[in-house]
Amino acid sequence: MTPTLSRRALFGTVAAASAAALLPLRAATAQTAPVPRTVTYTRKIGDVEVTTLLDGYFLLEQTLVTALDPALIAQGLADAALDSSAAVPLPVTGYLIRQGDGLTLIDAGAGGSLGPTAGNLAATLAGVGVAPDAITRLVVSHLHPDHIGGALTGGAATFANATVHVNATERTFWADPSNAAAVPDAMKPWFDLAGQMLAAYGDRVQTFDGDADLGGGLSAVAMPGHTPGHSGFRVSSGAAQALIWGDSTAIASLQFTHPDAGIVFDTDGAQGAVTRRRVLDMAVADKMLVSGTHMPFPGFGHVDQRGDAYAWVPEEWKLF
Numbered sequence: 001m002t003p004t005l006s007r008r009a010l011f012g013t014v015a016a017a018s019a020a021a022l023l024p025l026r027a028a029t030a031q032t033a034p035v036p037r038t039v040t041y042t043r044k045i046g047d048v049e050v051t052t053l054l055d056g057y058f059l060l061e062q063t064l065v066t067a068l069d070p071a072l073i074a075q076g077l078a079d080a081a082l083d084s085s086a087a088v089p090l091p092v093t094g095y096l097i098r099q100g101d102g103l104t105l106i107d108a109g110a111g112g113s114l115g116p117t118a119g120n121l122a123a124t125l126a127g128v129g130v131a132p133d134a135i136t137r138l139v140v141s142h143l144h145p146d147h148i149g150g151a152l153t154g155g156a157a158t159f160a161n162a163t164v165h166v167n168a169t170e171r172t173f174w175a176d177p178s179n180a181a182a183v184p185d186a187m188k189p190w191f192d193l194a195g196q197m198l199a200a201y202g203d204r205v206q207t208f209d210g211d212a213d214l215g216g217g218l219s220a221v222a223m224p225g226h227t228p229g230h231s232g233f234r235v236s237s238g239a240a241q242a243l244i245w246g247d248s249t250a251i252a253s254l255q256f257t258h259p260d261a262g263i264v265f266d267t268d269g270a271q272g273a274v275t276r277r278r279v280l281d282m283a284v285a286d287k288m289l290v291s292g293t294h295m296p297f298p299g300f301g302h303v304d305q306r307g308d309a310y311a312w313v314p315e316e317w318k319l320f
Contacts, residue, residue: 038127041298046237055109056118059087111149141246170229225272
């Protein structure tokens with residue numbers, strides 16, 4: 001049985017003491033084998049070592065894609081050699097950054113929020129010899145469940161010695177009870193999870209505004225739209241740099257050729273499209289190495305200009 005991330009599944013019930021257990025999805029995928037537990041890829045950015053950690057995957061129903069005609073969705077999938085009648089396969093990836101004695105994790109994976117095909121980040125970290133308490137800094141692109149679910153274990157902080165860095169606007173949005181009250185009941189668990197995570201890390205949560213230097217060769221780049229304070233991160237070492245853009249572009253088979261296309265979970269789809277074009281234009285102009293949470297694993301590549309659209313150019317696997 002194929003796991004499909006439907007609106008019902010995404011807005012399923014969150015177990016109060018756990019990291020967003022989406023029960024309808026879990027039941028639907030009971031027959032599905034989980035992904036391998038230690039799928040990683042490491043490359044250098046100058047003197048900085050970046051390891052992509054495959055947390056798992058999900059399938060996004062085509063009906064959750066916005067601002068794109070269904071026929072163009074089917075055509076985009078076919079052009080990418082995917083099943084044009086099926087849901088869109090998307091990996092979930094976290095990033096381990098080693099620089100000096102520091103270990104930074106960008107995004108914490110899904111935890112229990114996507115059922116048995118995701119939530120493997122802790123095991124994947126163990127596979128590269130990193131215990132949760134060795135992480136010194138957790139930097140989150142935004143507070144959606146598939147990015148923070150793994151930051152909690154049994155309701156407590158997974159990374160006992162880590163500071164958490166999040167955009168101030170993002171924190172304010174998800175911590176505001178009036179925003180939680182305004183959404184459908186089915187989406188309130190997303191706010192509950194964000195609140196649980198922020199509470200678990202308490203005074204270890206540090207906020208930043210817009211574009212900000214986070215230290216250690218890492219800087220935040222404002223990329224609002226998917227969520228109000230959604231952020232990407234630039235990794236720099238000498239002349240070398242890479243941009244990890246979170247979910248600003250999340251569907252490689254569709255959003256490069258149709259950059260105005262969004263996802264129903266975008267807080268502001270129009271702003272997200274403006275941000276997407278700005279980031280893609282920057283990647284083209286600067287010939288930047290880029291990566292994203294839901295890009296085809298291992299996630300590194302470049303962006304090519306194609307008229308008014310773009311193309312994803314995967315980086316060849318680094319053999320040395």
